[in-house]
Amino acid sequence: MKARLTFAVAAIALAASGAVLAQSTLDAVKSKGYVQCGVNTGLAGFSQPDSRGVWKGLDVDSCRAVAAAVFGDHAKVRYTPLTAQQRFTALQSGEVDILSRNTTWTITRDTSLGLNFVGVTYYDGQGFMVPKKLNVKSAKQLNGATICVQPGTTTELNLADYFRANRMNFKPVVIEKLEEVTNAYFAGRCDVYTTDVSGLVSTRGSRAQNPADHIILPEVISKEPLGPVVRHGDDRWFDVVKWAVFAMLEAEEMGLTSKNIDQNLTSTNPAIQRFVGATGDIGKMLALDNRWAYNVVKQVGNYGESFDANLTPLGFERGINNLWTKGGLMYAPPVR
Amino acid sequence: MRARAAALQLALVAAVLFVFWYVASNTAQNLEARKIASGFAFLAREAGFEIGEAPFLTYSAADSYARALLVGLINTFRVALIGVVLATLLGTLVGLARLSRNWLLAKLAALYVEVMRNVPLLVQLFFLYAVITENFPGPRDALSPLPGVFLSNRGIALPLLAPHAAHAWLGAALAAGAVLAWLLARWARRRQAFTGQPFPVFAAGAALVLGPPLAVFLAAGAPFALARPELQGFNFAGGANLTPEFATLLGGLTLYTAAFIAEIVRAGVQAVDRGQFEAAYSLGLPRRRTMRLVILPQALRVIIPPLTSQYLNLTKNSSLAVAIGYPDLVSIANTTMNQTGQAIEGIAIIMGVYLTISLSISALMNWYNRRIALKGARA
Numbered sequence: 001m002k003a004r005l006t007f008a009v010a011a012i013a014l015a016a017s018g019a020v021l022a023q024s025t026l027d028a029v030k031s032k033g034y035v036q037c038g039v040n041t042g043l044a045g046f047s048q049p050d051s052r053g054v055w056k057g058l059d060v061d062s063c064r065a066v067a068a069a070v071f072g073d074h075a076k077v078r079y080t081p082l083t084a085q086q087r088f089t090a091l092q093s094g095e096v097d098i099l100s101r102n103t104t105w106t107i108t109r110d111t112s113l114g115l116n117f118v119g120v121t122y123y124d125g126q127g128f129m130v131p132k133k134l135n136v137k138s139a140k141q142l143n144g145a146t147i148c149v150q151p152g153t154t155t156e157l158n159l160a161d162y163f164r165a166n167r168m169n170f171k172p173v174v175i176e177k178l179e180e181v182t183n184a185y186f187a188g189r190c191d192v193y194t195t196d197v198s199g200l201v202s203t204r205g206s207r208a209q210n211p212a213d214h215i216i217l218p219e220v221i222s223k224e225p226l227g228p229v230v231r232h233g234d235d236r237w238f239d240v241v242k243w244a245v246f247a248m249l250e251a252e253e254m255g256l257t258s259k260n261i262d263q264n265l266t267s268t269n270p271a272i273q274r275f276v277g278a279t280g281d282i283g284k285m286l287a288l289d290n291r292w293a294y295n296v297v298k299q300v301g302n303y304g305e306s307f308d309a310n311l312t313p314l315g316f317e318r319g320i321n322n323l324w325t326k327g328g329l330m331y332a333p334p335v336r
Numbered sequence: 337m338r339a340r341a342a343a344l345q346l347a348l349v350a351a352v353l354f355v356f357w358y359v360a361s362n363t364a365q366n367l368e369a370r371k372i373a374s375g376f377a378f379l380a381r382e383a384g385f386e387i388g389e390a391p392f393l394t395y396s397a398a399d400s401y402a403r404a405l406l407v408g409l410i411n412t413f414r415v416a417l418i419g420v421v422l423a424t425l426l427g428t429l430v431g432l433a434r435l436s437r438n439w440l441l442a443k444l445a446a447l448y449v450e451v452m453r454n455v456p457l458l459v460q461l462f463f464l465y466a467v468i469t470e471n472f473p474g475p476r477d478a479l480s481p482l483p484g485v486f487l488s489n490r491g492i493a494l495p496l497l498a499p500h501a502a503h504a505w506l507g508a509a510l511a512a513g514a515v516l517a518w519l520l521a522r523w524a525r526r527r528q529a530f531t532g533q534p535f536p537v538f539a540a541g542a543a544l545v546l547g548p549p550l551a552v553f554l555a556a557g558a559p560f561a562l563a564r565p566e567l568q569g570f571n572f573a574g575g576a577n578l579t580p581e582f583a584t585l586l587g588g589l590t591l592y593t594a595a596f597i598a599e600i601v602r603a604g605v606q607a608v609d610r611g612q613f614e615a616a617y618s619l620g621l622p623r624r625r626t627m628r629l630v631i632l633p634q635a636l637r638v639i640i641p642p643l644t645s646q647y648l649n650l651t652k653n654s655s656l657a658v659a660i661g662y663p664d665l666v667s668i669a670n671t672t673m674n675q676t677g678q679a680i681e682g683i684a685i686i687m688g689v690y691l692t693i694s695l696s697i698s699a700l701m702n703w704y705n706r707r708i709a710l711k712g713a714r715a
Contacts, residue, residue, distance in 0.1 A: 088674065143569065152675060174661050
């Protein structure tokens with residue numbers, strides 16, 4: 001009896017010490033053999049499963065890039081679809097390794113939520129979509145409107161701020177699941193649907209019966225830099241995710257694509273040689289294979305390829321999401 | 337032997353305490369390690385989000401998280417309270433209908449119970465919500481079954497009595513009438529006990545309850561001005577508005593819980609010995625009075641304990657509001673957790689509130705149960 005009790009206490013104590021001294025995420029990911037990635041429950045162009053159940057989108061590509069960098073295999077990702085309300089808890093509790101779910105970088109999230117934003121993969125802003133038949137031309141005409149919005153988002157806060165600043169009233173209809181909230185809008189429960197403009201374009205393009213029946217108002221009321229997020233306090237993993245994302249941008253700037261990177265393995269350009277791992281030991285600095293960046297570009301593509309494959313078909317323009325060399329904001333620190 | 341039992345008890349207590357201590361310290365350590373904020377200071381901060389419906393309490397985005405949570409709590413109470421009353425009424429009717437000698441009525445009641453009990457509540461809520469939002473027209477071509485009443489996918493807009501000075505007197509008259517009716521009922525019961533003479537308590541009571549307010553109403557010159565809802569811009573303004581979210585949740589909770597209550601009522605009535613019916617009939621009591629005076633009081637003793645569970649279930653099920661966007665406590669607390677990142681505090685608030693509500697309902701029902709229990713019998 002006594003022996004059994006002692007054993008039980010020892011087991012609990014062991015579990016306690018294990019949980020406190022958590023393993024670094026990179027080691028944990030390497031030993032389990034895949035990256036657990038938190039994505040949207042279905043936002044076309046960012047993260048949505050296709051007809052065969054394969055996840056596609058710009059946010060999904062960030063996860064695949066990390067898998068390619070860590071394992072040399074972009075397919076070693078498992079996806080956890082998360083609602084806006086579940087996402088941070090899922091990341092904080094360790095249920096997912098990366099949160100790549102069109103999440104806005106704000107100071108509150110970066111500090112008090114115990115998170116770290118690795119960078120920006122899409123520069124966005126909040127807008128309003130209304131049915132054309134309402135004849136609304138500007139967000140300033142929305143006084144008294146019923147507005148569909150997802151809870152726990154920056155959208156919800158910006159919306160309240162905007163109406164307060166303009167001394168207007170509105171009735172929110174707050175529904176957690178993206179599918180349900182867009183259904184409510186298309187069924188006419190709300191006059192207006194508000195979220196990031198990218199989300200509006202994506203929803204209009206993929207869910208409206210007739211996309212031409214809905215217009216997106218000209219006002220963009222906020223800055224919404226979207227990007228992947230990791231837990232605070234694990235710098236090694238933070239670095240890996242950050243540079244996997246930067247590698248896609250750097251590749252586009254260097255003109256490297258999934259099609260031409262094999263020819264560039266023997267390039268004489270020293271920057272490209274370093275990038276593909278032919279010279280130097282950048283991979284080792286990240287505790288990864290030296291061909292990590294090559295694998296990212298070869299298997300996932302550069303940022304522009306990802307954008308063209310996922311967002312351009314839905315009617316997205318590159319706009320401010322172009323490279324800095326082409327008048328946009330996308331800029332990766334040098335890979336050297 | 338005794339020492340061993342005591343040692344085991346002690347070990348159990350120690351183990352429970354250890355688990356609590358372990359969870360608390362581990363959580364605190366991990367929160368600290370990840371630099372996640374903790375504590376309840378956030379409650380005083382500005383919430384910054386709007387809430388769709390805030391009855392009895394004004395609320396704007398400039399108010400604090402604490403006030404937002406209070407609005408959520410009021411919304412939970414509102415739907416749970418009305419739901420409990422409606423579900424009890426409907427459930428009792430359906431339960432008695434299942435016992436009816438009318439074949440069609442009994443079968444319809446049985447069908448209702450089986451369908452409602454066996455379809456998950458969440459599915460019913462989605463279904464009801466879709467029926468309301470997809471089928472009703474927009475506010476600009478709202479249906480108007482009665483003048484001043486508008487049905488649209490924004491809910492039901494109803495005219496409201498415009499406030500008037502006489503209304504306070506109306507309320508006072510109503511209260512006075514109710515007290516008089518109660519006194520009358522007491523007197524009638526005693527008279528019947530002494531003389532055996534029945535008194536038409538219901539008719540006289542109704543006259544006492546309704547008479548004084550009516551007199552006041554007429555004396556004040558019948559102030560019957562209505563605030564009618566009118567279409568202004570996007571939505572109806574003025575009057576009262578029952579939102580689709582509230583209507584869906586209330587309807588869903590009522591219909592679902594009523595099915596369970598119906599079964600409880602049926603079981604309670606059937607638990608009363610047949611001899612009680614026969615004895616009542618042989619005394620010459622008509623069927624309806626047999627039910628009211630002999631069967632139901634005995635059935636209640638069987639009904640109350642499981643009924644309490646149903647009230648608790650209904651209250652807790654009201655948290656499914658999240659799915660259809662009714663701003664109940666859980667929905668507001670979820671938003672709060674997400675905006676502040678303080679999930680542990682948020683969950684603690686939710687747990688504390690539901691525990692308090694549930695224990696209060698239990699205490700109330702237990703008190704009632706003791707009151708109606710057989711005197712001298714053990715509860």
